[in-house]
Amino acid sequence: MTATPVLVLLDHAPDGSLRPPVRELLTLARDLAGDAGVHGVWAGDEDLAPALPVLAAQGVTTVHRLVTDADVHLSAVLADGLEAASAASGASLLLLVSSFDNKEAAARLAVRTGAGVVTDVDGLTLEDGRVVAHKTVLAGTWTTRCAVTAPHAVVTVKANAVAAQDAAAPSSPQVVDLPVEPRAGSTRVRLVERTEHAASGRPDLGSANVVVVGGRGTEGDFAAVEELADVLGGAVGATRVATDEGWIGHDAQIGQTGVTVSPRLYVGAGVSGAVHHRGGMQASGTIVAVNSDPDAPIFEIADFGVVGDLFTVLPQAAAELRRLRG
Ligand SMILES: Cc1cc2nc3c(=O)[nH]c(=O)nc-3n(C[C@H](O)[C@H](O)[C@H](O)COP(=O)(O)OP(=O)(O)OC[C@H]3O[C@@H](n4cnc5c(N)ncnc54)[C@H](O)[C@@H]3O)c2cc1C
Structure with a gap:
């Protein structure tokens, strides 16, 4: 004390x-x-x-x-x-x-x-x-x-x-x-303007319990990532590739040059698990990875991995979660 x-x-x-x-x-x-x-x-x-x-x-x-x-x-x-x-x-x-x-x-x-x-x-x-x-x-x-x-x-x-x-x-x-x-x-510094971020209805990325992340594998289509995030009541994050491509805002970027997250559950879809990305998520409680490449580095740190196409796996997971909840 x-x-x-x-x-x-x-x-x-x-x-x-x-x-x-x-x-x-x-x-x-x-x-x-x-x-x-x-x-x-x-x-x-x-x-x-x-x-x-x-x-x-x-x-x-x-x-x-x-x-x-x-x-x-x-x-x-x-x-x-x-x-x-x-x-x-x-x-x-x-x-x-x-x-x-x-x-x-x-x-x-x-x-x-x-x-x-x-x-x-x-x-x-x-x-x-x-x-x-x-x-x-x-x-x-x-x-x-x-x-x-x-x-x-x-x-x-x-x-x-x-x-x-x-x-x-x-x-x-x-x-x-x-x-x-x-x-x-x-x-000495004067704040001239301050704009509140428009509320997305999802939790704040930095403090969310659940974060679902889309990478290059989404090819810019975040619908499946967003759907799973919403079923889980989580936030949506992204890799730098996805934000650099303009698929999603830079404030969603997780990693060394983005936000650091430590949710209880991290789901990475179409994310390779590059070291710069890991720096911002490796402290997550449970790490789930969905990747079509069985040799993707993210499987080295994943607690649960699914080798498969995210456009098939994520909607299935979302549907099953909805079914279990009745
Ligand atoms: C100085 C510096 C700082 C950086 N900072 C950051 C940072 O803060 N955050 C960050 O994320 N990156 C950062 N990067 C970039 C980082 O090194 C990687 O390039 C980036 O994280 C890779 O993003 P990705 O996993 O989306 O893409 P990729 O590495 O290209 O991986 C895409 C993955 O998607 C899989 N895939 C493809 N299609 C499908 C499908 N249909 N279903 C399932 N899986 C599929 C592939 O097998 C692959 O593993 C930084 C780089 C540098 C040099």
Whole structure:
């Protein structure tokens, strides 16, 4: 147990609902904090009310709502807010969901405060009072443990690393407004426009439990990939070949130069399993591969492989899943 509260950044959607991985982080934070309690940081003007029932179920005691005229979507401003919330809560451990934006804010905060920062973590323990983070590196080929030696730790945790569970007893979170005066340098960049991504109705790729990926083998026809993703309630991803060809947007690219995913289930269809792609998916829980070539490298890391034509196998799988569900 930490002697101080554990602080969690409460990522949320524009309607004020918490992003799904936040529940996972709150569960982890509760385990680590014990009696010291879990505090949250709310960054943004969105209405906090839709998140409160989840925060109560998770046993969060205090929410620090950042109040500032500056735009918290700028990572430097967010780092200012996190610094203020860390001081206000007295927390020695801050957890954030692993995302590009959060990792930038985490790094800025750590540089300013001398905290130890570990990103893309898939497990966290306390050993002899030290935060020890577990993460895979080098394209998922090594599992490492990093002990934070500084008094403060800032850790970004991958989605699906922890199974979210409600607290044994709910809390009544206290919401405290926290004025934040950004540093002079933080507002040198001005955000002139921000467009929310049109909702696809599918879960966010980076945090989805299930990801179905199409590669060159789709030849640009993602219908079977999308159908299976929808039956499984999953997100759709792609290899770089598919995004470079313009078959699907670049934000769907998984791999070394794309998004890193760690779903409980990854299904790769018409994906060879090149090292650059593996780097972004090898930490997935169960890997299923559908490929017409029995020697495709993806079968080396697959838990379950089907040698066959994806245009036959995927619709069959989707139909069978529908049948089983009645
Ligand atoms: C610096 C650098 C960074 C890169 N970053 C990334 C990255 O982030 N992400 C990424 O994905 N790639 C990345 N790449 C590219 C990567 O090296 C591979 O070229 C790419 O991942 C291959 O994509 P693919 O599996 O779709 O295509 P291919 O390697 O061409 O494989 C297609 C597979 O589909 C199978 N197939 C064909 N038809 C069917 C069918 N009908 N049914 C079933 N199977 C079929 C084939 O047998 C084959 O195995 C990067 C490359 C470089 C140099």
